[in-house]
Amino acid sequence: MYRRNYFWENNSSSSSEDEESLQIERREYKMFQRIQLNTWDDVDFLNRFRLSKRTTMMVLEEIKDSLPCDERRSRELRPITQLLIALRYYALGSFQLAIADFSGVCITSVHVVLKRVSRALAELSPRYIQMPQTQNERLKAAKEFFAVAKFPRTIGAIDCTHIRIQSPGGTDAENFRNRKGWFSLNVQTVSAANLKINDIVARWQGSAHDQRIFNMSSLKKRFEDGEFEHFILVGDSGYTNTTFLATPFLNVTNAVENLYNESQIRTRNCVERSYGVWKRRFPVLATGLRCRLDTVQSVIVACAVLHNIAIDQNESQPPPEMYDFANMLAATDVPSDTLLGSASATTHNVRARLVRSYFQPMLDS
Incomplete structure (x- = not known):
């Protein structure tokens, strides 16, 4: 703890940059938090994700075990968020960067999530x-x-x-x-x-x-x-x-x-x-x-x-x-x-x- 205080005291010149990055991080986290089922009504949700809320939750129950999530990490993507990111990509047909901006996550996360969710859904094909x-x-x-x-x-x-x-x-x-x-x-x-x-x-x-x-x-x-x-x-x-x-x-x-x-x-x-x-x-x-x-x-x-x-x-x-x-x-x-x-x-x-x-x-x- 002493070292941490000493570090900040001797780097006051970069405090403004750190504060700005922290604000960006908070803004990104706020965007990330907005991707929830209750954000849209049934009609708007269907238009954005191509499935109803009821069917989305049914699909989630089928694949959630294939979507790992560490609840101890506050920034970890929950299974429902991973599914919504993939559904948004299927619905938008756009660059993954646009999905990242919509979701408030980095483009690397979108790439990983899209691959993971798509494989989990594809494994349901025999059924x-x-x-x-x-x-x-x-x-x-x-x-x-x-x-x-x-x-x-x-x-x-x-x-x-x-x-x-x-x-x-x-x-x-x-x-x-x-x-x-x-x-x-x-x-x-x-x-x-x-x-x-x-x-x-x-x-x-x-x-x-x-x-x-x-x-x-x-x-x-x-x-x-x-x-x-x-x-x-x-x-x-x-x-x-x-x-x-x-x-x-x-x-x-x-x-x-x-x-x-x-x-x-x-x-x-x-x-x-x-x-x-x-x-x-x-x-x-x-x-x-x-x-x-x-x-x-x-x-x-x-x-x-x-x-x-x-x-x-x-x-x-x-x-x-x-x-x-x-x-x-x-x-x-x-x-x-x-x-x-x-x-x-x-x-x-x-x-x-x-x-x-x-x-x-x-x-x-």
């Missing part, structure tokens, strides 16, 4: 992101898809969407440049009829084609092994028509093929709509991710988990007029091109069987 497991679940999924446009046996609509990222650098950076000319990850998802994400692959470069991603995925092997029995997926013409994946006819030659296409396209539209809802709720997926590649992958899966939780909890969508830019970018996510085309309509693929046994009798009646 919240899964294909229908039981026969009853598959029948329910097929009934929901049938109600859309009377397309039978469908348990999922598959497609890919590009998530914008900054250049990862290195010798392989150009592999991430997509056909539209910007850097991205090409993310494959399977959507349910209620727009939930039932399967996600978020590790392929933007230059990878949709069919290649599906060929290398475990989901294709599960279908080939007969896990889903006679149930099928629907996809666009960027995929090859197989026994378990129905694609549209590229050249319609008769009325029954036209009827098939109309039903298939309307059913497949569920996955396109899911991208719009997903990116509108979390604009960072539309405006672009500015972080390390491993964190990018965690953020994408984390947003998919939160998307499904929001649907399960009947969360309302944030006002679209407030996020026109994110909506505009999401709208540019057009269906895949037709580089691969589709397999010929033989008796060995699902499209030919559906036309012959289902759509032709429907048209005849």
